[in-house]
Amino acid sequence: MERLDKILSNLGYGSRKEIKALVKAGAVIVDEKVVKDNGMQLDPEKSKIVVNGEELTYRKYIYLMMNKPDGVISATFDSKDETVIDLLYPEHQVFNPFPVGRLDKDTVGLLLITNDGELNHKLISPKWHVDKVYYAEIDKAVDEKDIERFKEGIELDDGYKCMSAKLEIEEATDEGSKVLVTVQEGKYHQVKRMFEAVGKKVVYLRRIKFGNLPLDETLEEGEYRELTEEELNVLINN
Ligand code: URA
Numbered sequence: 001m002e003r004l005d006k007i008l009s010n011l012g013y014g015s016r017k018e019i020k021a022l023v024k025a026g027a028v029i030v031d032e033k034v035v036k037d038n039g040m041q042l043d044p045e046k047s048k049i050v051v052n053g054e055e056l057t058y059r060k061y062i063y064l065m066m067n068k069p070d071g072v073i074s075a076t077f078d079s080k081d082e083t084v085i086d087l088l089y090p091e092h093q094v095f096n097p098f099p100v101g102r103l104d105k106d107t108v109g110l111l112l113i114t115n116d117g118e119l120n121h122k123l124i125s126p127k128w129h130v131d132k133v134y135y136a137e138i139d140k141a142v143d144e145k146d147i148e149r150f151k152e153g154i155e156l157d158d159g160y161k162c163m164s165a166k167l168e169i170e171e172a173t174d175e176g177s178k179v180l181v182t183v184q185e186g187k188y189h190q191v192k193r194m195f196e197a198v199g200k201k202v203v204y205l206r207r208i209k210f211g212n213l214p215l216d217e218t219l220e221e222g223e224y225r226e227l228t229e230e231e232l233n234v235l236i237n238n
Helices: 004-010 016-024 117-124 145-152 191-195 229-236
Strands: 029-031 049-051 063-068 110-113 132-138 164-173 174-184 204-209 224-226
Touching: 004 029, 004 049, 016 029, 016 204, 063 229, 110 117, 117 229, 132 191, 145 164, 174 191, 191 204
Parallel strands: 110 204
Antiparallel strands: 029 049, 063 110, 063 224, 132 174, 132 204, 164 174
């Protein structure tokens, strides 16, 4: 059970004071009865709530796909930098969402944002083997030996042995390479550190796929949208 004014303000119907005014004006109907008490307790998943003649669709969870821009932190709060949550509209911020895993400040591309803790856990736990695919630009020529080492499992600078990863070369010259990397875990700076371990440097990193879900290429960096039901099913059944 939750307070009516809290439910409505979480759904973007205004401050508690504004909701009190709506109730006073007789604009809120719960289970066919005009509400008198803005603090009434109800179960939003069971009750029918109508505001200004419009039936409210209550939902507990939101699922967003963002094309994360450079320079923004994947966290809910940061004392000095802008976060991905700052980029959301208030109507989404009220759900208290958080990013699923992290992308570095300078990494761009597909970032999922949700308030569904269970799905978050499933998607970031290495146990579930969810593939994350990155397009990366590297400062030197990437070669077959690197492919082999990624496959065997790279040992990082702190001694951690990575799970097997797939490395695909799109283009390789002495001036630099374009590659795709698929990993199933998400250690801190993982892709960058994997390349460091083979003496190379990532100069650009963009996540293009999360599980079976590709980045919507029509989203500009910094833009986001809700997942469709179909996309959410793809993720859940990953
Ligand atoms: N690997 C990295 O090094 N950085 C990211 O942001 C994601 C994966």
